[in-house]
Amino acid sequence: MSGRLASKVALVTGGGNGIGAAICKRFAEEGATVLVTDIDLESAQRVAAEISAAGGKAEARQQDVTDPDRWNSVLDAVVSDFGNLDVLVNNAGIGTIMPIEQETLEGWRRMQSVNMESVFLGTQAAIRVMKDHGGSIVNISSIEGIIGEPLVPAYNASKGGVRIFTKSAALHCAQEGYGIRVNSVHPGYIGTAMVADAIGTMPPEQALAFQQELLTRIPLGRLGEAVEIANTVLFLASDEASYMTGSELVVDGGYTAR
Numbered sequence: 001m002s003g004r005l006a007s008k009v010a011l012v013t014g015g016g017n018g019i020g021a022a023i024c025k026r027f028a029e030e031g032a033t034v035l036v037t038d039i040d041l042e043s044a045q046r047v048a049a050e051i052s053a054a055g056g057k058a059e060a061r062q063q064d065v066t067d068p069d070r071w072n073s074v075l076d077a078v079v080s081d082f083g084n085l086d087v088l089v090n091n092a093g094i095g096t097i098m099p100i101e102q103e104t105l106e107g108w109r110r111m112q113s114v115n116m117e118s119v120f121l122g123t124q125a126a127i128r129v130m131k132d133h134g135g136s137i138v139n140i141s142s143i144e145g146i147i148g149e150p151l152v153p154a155y156n157a158s159k160g161g162v163r164i165f166t167k168s169a170a171l172h173c174a175q176e177g178y179g180i181r182v183n184s185v186h187p188g189y190i191g192t193a194m195v196a197d198a199i200g201t202m203p204p205e206q207a208l209a210f211q212q213e214l215l216t217r218i219p220l221g222r223l224g225e226a227v228e229i230a231n232t233v234l235f236l237a238s239d240e241a242s243y244m245t246g247s248e249l250v251v252d253g254g255y256t257a258r
């Protein structure tokens with residue numbers, strides 16, 4: 001198959017829903033063989049089946065990104081089944097609204113584990129299998145990794161960690177001459193279940209006010225679509241971004257431009 005990712009093998013975590021599912025589909029449209037992994041196997045299987053039905057190549061695997069052993073077994077299986085791994089997208093994540101005075105240590109640790117430690121585990125495991133032939137690692141951070149938001153301190157910390165960790169890993173790979181590029185993507189507010197669920201935890205009047213005010217803060221006047229993030233990730237994953245490493249691409253409808 002021709003395409004911008006022709007003959008590449010890509011693994012996308014949290015690929016069963018939202019932004020991850022859109023990334024899997026765009027990658028497959030551009031010729032990649034896609035490993036759709038998710039803690040929820042059924043959702044990953046659904047996305048892989050949709051890709052196959054559209055003529056693409058995809059398989060689903062169950063993977064909890066917080067499990068270090070699972071990272072090694074999934075990546076070893078990718079290498080033995082498909083020859084190598086060219087692209088890893090660390091996309092899986094969670095988001096909860098919990099101001100600092102209400103946040104618990106347990107909630108804080110869970111957020112850092114799913115959103116940030118997983119990116120360390122995935123990047124480390126991918127470097128092991130990519131370092132002989134090169135590759136591209138794309139870490140999904142957030143605008144919340146660049147600016148503060150009082151409703152989500154644990155999320156802010158996790159995404160800020162992903163941002164600067166990405167630069168550190170990129171510098172290491174460049175220094176070692178591995179041919180592995182590592183970049184981060186920073187979506188603004190995208191219309192997925194994560195945003196809807198988080199807003200849904202607010203009392204109804206607060207949720208309505210938050211949504212109305214949110215749109216006034218987005219210069220383009222609307223939420224983003226998952227495919228608009230997928231297109232950016234596709235660029236970084238492809239050889240078109242061959243001179244980009246350690247960089248951060250913000251895709252937020254202008255939210256952070258003010």
Ligand SMILES: NC(=O)c1ccc[n+]([C@@H]2O[C@H](COP(=O)([O-])OP(=O)(O)OC[C@H]3O[C@@H](n4cnc5c(N)ncnc54)[C@H](O)[C@@H]3O)[C@@H](O)[C@H]2O)c1
Pocket residue numbers: 013014015016017018019020037038039040043063064065066091092093094095114140141142143186187188189190191192193194195
């Ligand atoms: N939606 C937004 O506005 C937005 C903005 C900025 C950044 N992001 C980031 O984009 C990524 C995807 O978000 P989304 O909006 O598509 O969310 P989503 O909730 O729609 O999908 C997240 C997926 O991750 C999976 N997942 C959750 N925990 C997991 C775990 N431990 N192991 C493996 N899979 C797990 C879920 O099952 C789900 O399929 C996240 O990292 C999120 O923080 C989202």
